[in-house]
Amino acid sequence: MLQISNRGQQMPPSPIRKLVPYAEAAKRKGIHVYHLNIGQPDVETPPAILDAVRKADIKVLEYSHSAGNESYRRKLVQYYKSVGINVTHEEIMITTGGSEAIQFGFFTCLNPGDEVIIPEPFYANYNGFAVAAGVKVVPITSHIENGFALPPIADFEKVITDKTKAIVVCNPNNPTGYLYSREEMEALKTICLKYDLYLFSDEAYREFCYDGEYISALHLEGMEQHAILMDTVSKRYSACGARIGAFVTKNKEVYNTAMKFAQARLSPPGLAQIMGEAAVDLPASYFDEPKAEYMGRRDLLVSRLNAMPGVFCPNPGGAFYAIARLPIDDADVFCQWLLESFSHDNKTVMLAPATGFYGTPGLGKNEVRLAYVLNKHDINEAMDCLQAALEVYPGRVAVAEKNVSQVAG
Amino acid sequence: MLQISNRGQQMPPSPIRKLVPYAEAAKRKGIHVYHLNIGQPDVETPPAILDAVRKADIKVLEYSHSAGNESYRRKLVQYYKSVGINVTHEEIMITTGGSEAIQFGFFTCLNPGDEVIIPEPFYANYNGFAVAAGVKVVPITSHIENGFALPPIADFEKVITDKTKAIVVCNPNNPTGYLYSREEMEALKTICLKYDLYLFSDEAYREFCYDGEYISALHLEGMEQHAILMDTVSKRYSACGARIGAFVTKNKEVYNTAMKFAQARLSPPGLAQIMGEAAVDLPASYFDEPKAEYMGRRDLLVSRLNAMPGVFCPNPGGAFYAIARLPIDDADVFCQWLLESFSHDNKTVMLAPATGFYGTPGLGKNEVRLAYVLNKHDINEAMDCLQAALEVYPGRVAVAEKNVSQVAG
Known part of the structure; x- marks a missing residue:
């Protein structure tokens, strides 16, 4: 019988792309999806x-x-x-x-x-x-x-x-x-x-x-x-x-x-x-504008996240990603639920479960990655969605404290 | 000690590119080099x-x-x-x-x-x-x-x-x-x-x-x-x-x-x-012109080659390559000699030794690959060079027959 190679079988599917069918289904229902799941910037190519x-x-x-x-x-x-x-x-x-x-x-x-x-x-x-x-x-x-x-x-x-x-x-x-x-x-x-x-x-x-x-x-x-x-x-x-x-x-x-x-x-x-x-x-000044823009988005995103009860997001020093800990049972389930079963004013948000970024099984289950590749208005809207979602998500769990004092840059 | 991987060591260098330094040296001496060694067509990109x-x-x-x-x-x-x-x-x-x-x-x-x-x-x-x-x-x-x-x-x-x-x-x-x-x-x-x-x-x-x-x-x-x-x-x-x-x-x-x-x-x-x-x-007609052009070049190249004493080139049915058997001792030596030690009216030709295309060591030693990616005028000039080169190449050897009767398309 023709066979696939072992490495082909071991090759992991993209953890970021596996939720795409759910996002497509949400869009077909007329729901607007804010994509904070992938590192595709909206900044204009020069x-x-x-x-x-x-x-x-x-x-x-x-x-x-x-x-x-x-x-x-x-x-x-x-x-x-x-x-x-x-x-x-x-x-x-x-x-x-x-x-x-x-x-x-x-x-x-x-x-x-x-x-x-x-x-x-x-x-x-x-x-x-x-x-x-x-x-x-x-x-x-x-x-x-x-x-x-x-x-x-x-x-x-x-x-x-x-x-x-x-x-x-x-x-x-x-x-x-x-x-x-x-x-x-x-x-x-x-x-x-x-x-x-x-x-x-x-x-x-x-x-x-x-x-x-x-x-x-x-x-x-x-x-x-x-x-x-x-x-x-x-x-x-x-x-x-x-x-x-x-x-x-x-x-x-x-x-x-x-x-x-x-x-x-x-x-x-x-x-x-x-x-x-x-x-x-x-x-050299070319980078001033995108850098200032990303920094403004970061500040907005992180402050919105940390203002949500039970959410903790350290302040990232670079790139355009942040990982936040959410009061949830399972990030994969939650991210799918956001697309499949939730909307807020006919909008929802797509996040990347952090589990796909850990090599150790079981880690990252209450963490998500957010790419701040949308403008501030959209980030605010997306955060409104997330905040509303966390209030009604059936898998919400209690968290002890926010550890804000331990945040490093 | 830092080491290179085994596959990195086993990785073969490009057999086509190893002669490049000799071609560059020939050009620095003012010799025109006809490149029949690589499959880079001269046809205009549409x-x-x-x-x-x-x-x-x-x-x-x-x-x-x-x-x-x-x-x-x-x-x-x-x-x-x-x-x-x-x-x-x-x-x-x-x-x-x-x-x-x-x-x-x-x-x-x-x-x-x-x-x-x-x-x-x-x-x-x-x-x-x-x-x-x-x-x-x-x-x-x-x-x-x-x-x-x-x-x-x-x-x-x-x-x-x-x-x-x-x-x-x-x-x-x-x-x-x-x-x-x-x-x-x-x-x-x-x-x-x-x-x-x-x-x-x-x-x-x-x-x-x-x-x-x-x-x-x-x-x-x-x-x-x-x-x-x-x-x-x-x-x-x-x-x-x-x-x-x-x-x-x-x-x-x-x-x-x-x-x-x-x-x-x-x-x-x-x-x-x-x-x-x-x-x-x-x-659909787009291909008519390049195809006719390549076919005309093939006909010219193959007839010029087969007209040279001791040379045999079967007629290729497609692509834009031909392999010819030459009356030479060693294709690698000959192709380098063409660039290093030969010129004809201040011109020479660059060919690919066929040895690099065989997996079995020792095969292809009297064969070269020619890519007909130059226009007919240049192919004629290149063939003039090759013909003159074969007359004076020190490693020339006698060949028995041309086997033309056995050529398949």
Whole structure:
């Protein structure tokens, strides 16, 4: 009999997309659904970068260099310099979104059976790339009570084995919005140097840091051979559909090996590379407006959440996500119920159950992720829905206290 | 010590690209290099499909559906119907080039350690995708004497083990240009049904069949659960840099599993999907001109080659490649020598040594692949170079006969 591969069977379905049929059914009933469930910003893609594609003089849309157009990579050298990262164009490889950068990292550095440590909750698709590469994800738990700060070094050391080859961090973090401090990044460096681990650093949200300082893995002195930066233009320029990212490392052997994977798939998308290159020419002030907008939304969202009885939401320092603890029995049931059985003035809200972001079964059952990718008016409406929903949800449970005093940034 | 993964070490470098530094050096010396080494057509990308991108009204370039825009998939249903393939939009998944379709097929259907049979010479990047997936490529040899026809069923049966899970074919073929006949496709069907194998069918060149009939794996009755079509717009519309392909299968379990890999990488390139969708609206007559052009080039190339003493080139039935046997000692040495030590009127030609397309070590040492992606004038000039080169190449060897009588189409 024809069979599906084991990894195909193990491959997790998207935890974010599994509620989509319920959202579609709600919409068919005429209910307006506020989407706080996915990281698709509503911010306009800068018209100038789309214009660059429109104006490009293309006779034959040829394969580019497998590492991406050299002109684009040279531009990115300037961009990275502007955020304090010194790399050459031969240390940058253009990828098909940040996703492909993660894949290249896993395939290049990890053997089947190897282990990567990832602080949970984490970006759910790391699981998928790990399954594809035959790699085991070892989660260590970060906690809502201290805003999802990096777990202490001892927690890493407890799970390190001779199979451990890397740590993956996302900074600022999706799904928690947590921004790692200099001390935390130095702690990661200490562990990586002590145990000879790669540090895969997903920095998709670096432009959106509100409180505190952004520290890149490539800012850490002495980590040049260990650090692999996974990057993307998706969130930076609200161009998620472009599928352009970057794999950046000063480790020559890693770069050259990743290059063989890049050659096998020929080249990254050509039209989108033109966009990416044009984006580097946007004025530095370009980020002021989206950043201020996201920060205003964050403040609104977090204050609305914490004003609801039994709800606790730490204040995220970056990205455009927050995880909130709700007085509910089961986040998966609740999020489905919001779409299937609830409406408030003919509106409802779609949230992502946090369970999908934890590697440890059973965690996140009373937590949801909210992406503040809607304008303030809509966030307010969505919060009205959530507040009303929590008042009538049959699975509501009592909570002891809010732990506001323990909130970290 | 930090280490590269085993698969990273095993990953083959691109056999086509390894000569690039020698070509660059030749150019720096002022020598004109005719590139017959890569499948990058010189045919203009249809302006109408680039215009579709230019005119697209995009406010936010969002993620598309992970399977690609539904409007595009519905259009492709019409396209496939026009080539005799009946599929629904739910049997089509848009991929990042044909490359990603191959990856999805391997990851979905094959376990590490499984074997796939591929008639050699074959598209070298299948090796790379196999290494990434931990899969073993088992080559069975096709021969230049009969134009690289499908090896007999007995050759397949000789290498089938309980690890064999699939056969990969490329039709019309890269690198041989061979177009499989109905009888050969039926033979593949017989094997796949008898041994329960998947048939991965790479049909990137279907529009360019010159002699004989194009038979798709999806034309084969009874193969609905076995056939997986890997497709791309790269060659069809001379849009290699777009990176848009398709994974097409009527096997629901395979489709749904591949979809999980598609969800992990979020979506295929957005701008290029607009191009692909617009391409379906090109008039059917669009292909007349490039097809006639390629056919004229093929006729010229093959007749020039066969007119050279000691050279034999079967007449390819499709695609835009030919493999020629030359009176040389070592194709890798010869191709490098062409760039490093030879010029004719200050010109030379870059060819791909066929060794990189064989899985069996030692085969293809007196063969080269030529891509007829240059206009007839340039092909003539390139053939002048090759002819002159063969007269003075120090590693020239005598050959017995040309076997022209055995040429198959």
